[in-house]
Amino acid sequence: MKKKRPEYRDLFPGALELMILKSLSWRPMHGYALAQRLTDISEDYLQIEEGSLYPALQRMLKAGWLETEMGLSARNRPVRIFKVTEAGRKHLEQELASVEKMFAGVTRVLALAGQ
């Protein structure tokens, strides 16, 4: 009974995971920093509850794409840092490739559809 969570009105399934993976592979972060980063880079385009990151993070931990370790926050507090694993990196590469292909296809169709 996998239901689509109404919180992520994603562009496509897996988009949130992809963004998380990409962000974390740039730099391991804790939850709050990740949420801030996602809002910043999307320039408020993605209006999501910060909390809804967590189910996604847990899914990714379970899939073995992420791992946690203790680290320090910007305020020097001990926090749990999410880090991309080797498997996560591979998954990201694969997904990016297929997403690029999909976008290329969609762009092409959109360009030609009106003619």
Next chain:
Amino acid sequence: MNWLKQLFTRRRRYDELSESIREHLEEKIADLMDDGMTREEAEQAARRKFGNVTRIEERSREVWQWPTVESIVADLRFALRQLCKSPGFTATVVLTLALCIGANAVVFSLLNGLVLRPLNVPDGQNLYQVQVGKGHSPGMSYPDYIDLRDRNRSFDGLIAYEISTAGLDTDGNPSPVWLNTASGNYFDVLGVRPYLGRFFHSTDENGPNSAPYIVLSYAFWQSHFQSDTGVVGRTVRVNKFAYTILGVAPPGFRGTESFYTPAIWAPLVNQQQIEGSSNLDKRGSQGRWVIGRLKAGVTPAQAVEDLNSIGKSLAKEYPKEDEGISFSLARPGLAGDMLGGPVHAFIAGLMLLAGLILLAACANLGSLFSARAADRSREIALRLALGSTRGRILRQLLTEAVLLSLIGGAMGVAGSVVLLRWLSAWQPIPDMPINVTVHPDARTYIVSLLLALASGLLFGIVPVRQVLKADPYQGIKAGATELADGRRRITLRDVLLAAQIAVCAVLVTSSLVAIRGMERSLKSNFGFIPQNVMQVNANLNMAGYSGDQLPVMQKGILDAVKRIPGVTVAAYANRIPLNLGWSQNAVFLDSTTDYRMANKAAGAIEYDVSPGYFEAAATLLLRGRAFTWNDSKDVPRVAVVNQEFARKLFGSEEKAIGSFFKIGGGARVQVVGLVEDGKYGTLSEDPKPAMFLPILQSPSNAMWLLVRSNLSSQEVGPSLERTLHALDPGLPFTINTWERELGTALFAVRAASMALGVLGGLGAMLALTGIFGVAAYSVSNRLRELGIRIALGARRREVLRAALGRVFRLLAAGSMVGLLLGIAATKLLSFIVYQATPRDPLVLAGVVLAMLLLGLLATWIPAQRALSIDPLILLREE
């Protein structure tokens, strides 16, 4: 083992998750406070931005959970809460299931104990009872047994044994014990190891009376020797002869019959000393039961072939006794097919009935559940509207059903264990160790669990379609109206109710047939009148009398008893009718000269009786004369025969008197009297030929004394006891009223009637609640319609017809089907019940009446409710 690791790390994961979320919020709050908010404002804003913490945590955790198991736990919790909310409903369901599953557990344990479970010896499933002839009789002659034992190639060993009694004297006070006389290889072939000492073996057998040894059963050792380990080697007296105790059998070994527990075992070769006479050398004397252990790799069919080829050569060698002899195999434990046939049929019938009852209960509970689902239609609609899936709701309903069925099943099994303990300890027949161990074992529990689960799923699934079709919008708009479409002509619920009524009718029919049959057997002519007769069973052999001493002592006892005040008439016989066992002997026409079995004119039941027997037993003498003390060894042999005997041998009753016939060996016997037919072996038997011979001409050490008196048994009993004890203090005997002794013969019928009665009562109760449920539901669903009808001027009868017509039509249809099925089922009953016939106007009327009564009883309250509808109130509510 990944899941196992997950299980242990999960708690840590949850903690980490909570920590992460807390850290997240703390960071955010700190940031917001930097922007100038107060702590309180910042906290609120952070939480607003984060979303519902609890829900997010829960959803995050779900990632780690096994969706099914954990949500089932949640379902269970919810189900428990729901059930606690409606205790009446819960109690009804649990009680119904407890009764029905309990009944099934009991019947299954019977099946398990009597039929399924092999003998409690190593590799018991390889043991087979060897039966003789087309009649599948378990009895075999000793010489035939020896030939089979030595010539067969299919068995690792063949044992022979007999059930018998002997007087055992361990402390100067002899008392009768029940034992098995067994062939020397008995324990070795069965593969039983002694608990103490040793057993006897084939090597101990060296001709008649060569092995004066006994082996004690564990229970007898405990009760009579206080578990004294020093008994091995001790000498005791068996019928006054010195015997040595060899050893004690292990606790779990109760012999080879599932209904009989011997106290001791003794070698068969000592039959002469133990039974007072021996027929081991007579090929025509049957009576040994034979069990064989099949060789590995040999099928029963091959073994039968092997045995029959030996049978063919035996027939050639001994045409007189063994002509046409054939063998067959059966499961041991119930005297082969003799008891096994009817017992199997009866238990199969019971199992079927119990199953049907459970099915009826499921139908019933199915209705209850769908009524409940209808009552909860608003709740279900709400949950659907809130986004729950139908699958989720169904699982919830099923969880509730299975939970209930498991609770009910557990209670039922607990009850059945109590009942089975009692049954296992029950000795239905006085003075004989007849009892059946039906202790529940793992199989019983597994079957009960499966039955509980299956029934839970079965009745839980009834409301499924209702839920699947539910429309949340309608449900919420219209309030609690019915979800099912009431206009369909025949609903599933109707079918269920009709089926249930049919099952109930089957049960009522068969229990009425059984009860009528029992009543008929009690009223039928036994050929004797047991009322006001005391019977004394004494075995003179046990007190050491033999040969010519026997008639003298027996006459002495009789004379002493006759002098007891209040005794009107007394007599004795070697056995009495309707007791355990009977002896059937071949008789020949006077013209026959070749006395082989195939030439016999009939098999007649033989009683050796003293003068006065017919008077004491109150058997009607129709023609001729009874015996006198002059019918002794010195005069030609005479006999009194019954009507069936006369018809069979001489063609008519008139021709019998004065005619001659021959008994085994060719002795000529003249018929001097004719008595009425009676019951000899069982109550349900067809008329059988019987002959009565003067006891002086065929003496016996077995003595059944019949004492008819005009005083009560309490008065005569003690004086009888004193008289006998005065004659010989060393004579073991038992005293009983003949009526009580008849309990033996009535046992099967009583057991059958009782079982059917209980099941019938259960079935009726279920039908009652079932009809009530449906009727009540039908009325409450149509309250508005009925109210309008009343407002428009409908009369009481019309209202009732509208409200309950359907229920009564179902009742009629179900009863008809049930009656027909019941009539078919009574064929099974005719094995046990005397003249079991459903074509008995009383039975038919009884069934119709019972069902009608049930219907009226069950619909009484709903009918009252339908009639008391006040249309004004109903219409105001609209």
